[in-house]
């Protein structure tokens with residue numbers, strides 16, 4: 009499985025592009041898997057963790073395991089850094105000393121863009137920052153999914169040397185992900201993601217800390233169901249990844265924290281006065297803004313398509329349903345049970361990457377079971 013030589017164009021034959029993915033976790037692995045669909049790409053994978061590279065090769069996510077980073081980089085037409093953003097910055101600094109093809113395009117998948125673009129600013133190569141706006145709280149190559157980026161936004165932040173033709177090349181490469189490509193400046197990106205992704209992560213983590221502080225009734229944790237679990241799911245994400253995001257986009261996130269403190273002060277005043285109508289209006293406004301957000305698949309940042317199934321509380325029910333879906337070759341992104349009282353039916357929420365998969369699953373479950381199936 010050593011890095012092999014790659015076919016190049018000879019007398020009008022198809023050019024195979026060498027793509028080097030550095031960091032083969034959830035995002036790098038998913039990207040490599042999707043890029044495998046690209047008929048003209050040969051995927052090389054590298055990871056600081058040798059076991060991860062071996063797994064990626066065995067899983068068929070990459071064509072070749074790059075044993076030497078610099079050698080694989082020297083042969084690459086595209087290099088994609090999919091490591092945590094702290095490591096990506098260091099790799100960009102190191103890459104100044106690598107001998108690369110003159111027309112190589114370097115990109116990344118990091119959740120932050122301003123510091124990454126700064127680290128790439130002095131490179132003599134084309135750099136186009138990237139951020140696929142889809143993922144999960146899981147990490148590692150085992151969680152990689154070919155369809156992870158379908159219908160999600162994929163932000164590109166072109167560097168100083170990147171012209172329209174380079175951006176088009178990058179878009180062409182990424183077209184296999186079926187993501188919606190959007191070009192932004194790094195500042196626009198970091199501002200927007202601080203609001204809809206980075207700061208919400210801190211809120212989720214802080215809610216979990218608040219629960220952990222509860223001493224009086226230890227049973228409280230057992231009651232942490234439905235809403236609490238939904239709102240704090242992302243607190244289960246990789247701490248190193250979020251450390252790096254928080255330190256790199258620190259200014260924007262701190263600005264959001266200040267606004268949050270203002271919002272909480274407003275809320276505190278509202279609660280101290282404790283009048284019914286202003287409190288109702290506070291929830292009314294939030295509901296109206298939330299209900300008008302673009303729906304998944306039509307402009308939302310993360311496209312997850314949920315299907316609800318009313319199931320009885322009997323052993324084996326979940327494996328029965330997932331078995332039907334597996335037989336029909338429908339991929340599931342996530343499964344959870346909306347916790348209800350033990351004596352009533354539960355609601356199984358099955359998440360899919362695409363609306364088509366959800367529709368197929370709805371038909372499959374309706375045909376094969378007597379359970380009620382509905383969307384939202």
Ligand SMILES: NC(=O)C1=CN([C@@H]2O[C@H](COP(=O)(O)OP(=O)(O)OC[C@H]3O[C@@H](n4cnc5c(N)ncnc54)[C@H](O)[C@@H]3O)[C@@H](O)[C@H]2O)C=CC1
Pocket residue numbers: 030031032033034035036054055056057060090091092093095096099117118119120139140141142143144145146147148149246249253
């Ligand atoms: N997890 C998510 O939902 C999303 C993450 N991102 C961004 O994508 C990047 C990767 O995230 P994940 O795939 O979730 O992380 P991950 O933890 O699943 O994978 C990261 C991989 O990078 C490897 N790595 C770390 N340092 C390295 C180095 N110096 N050289 C080579 N390999 C190295 C690790 O061994 C690991 O296999 C991060 O920058 C993150 O901010 C972007 C969108 C969504």
Ligand SMILES: O=C(O)C(=O)Cc1ccc(O)cc1
Pocket residue numbers: 118119140141142143144145205242310
């Ligand atoms: O799991 C979720 O809902 C996420 O928010 C995943 C995620 C994490 C980091 C990103 O930069 C983009 C998406």
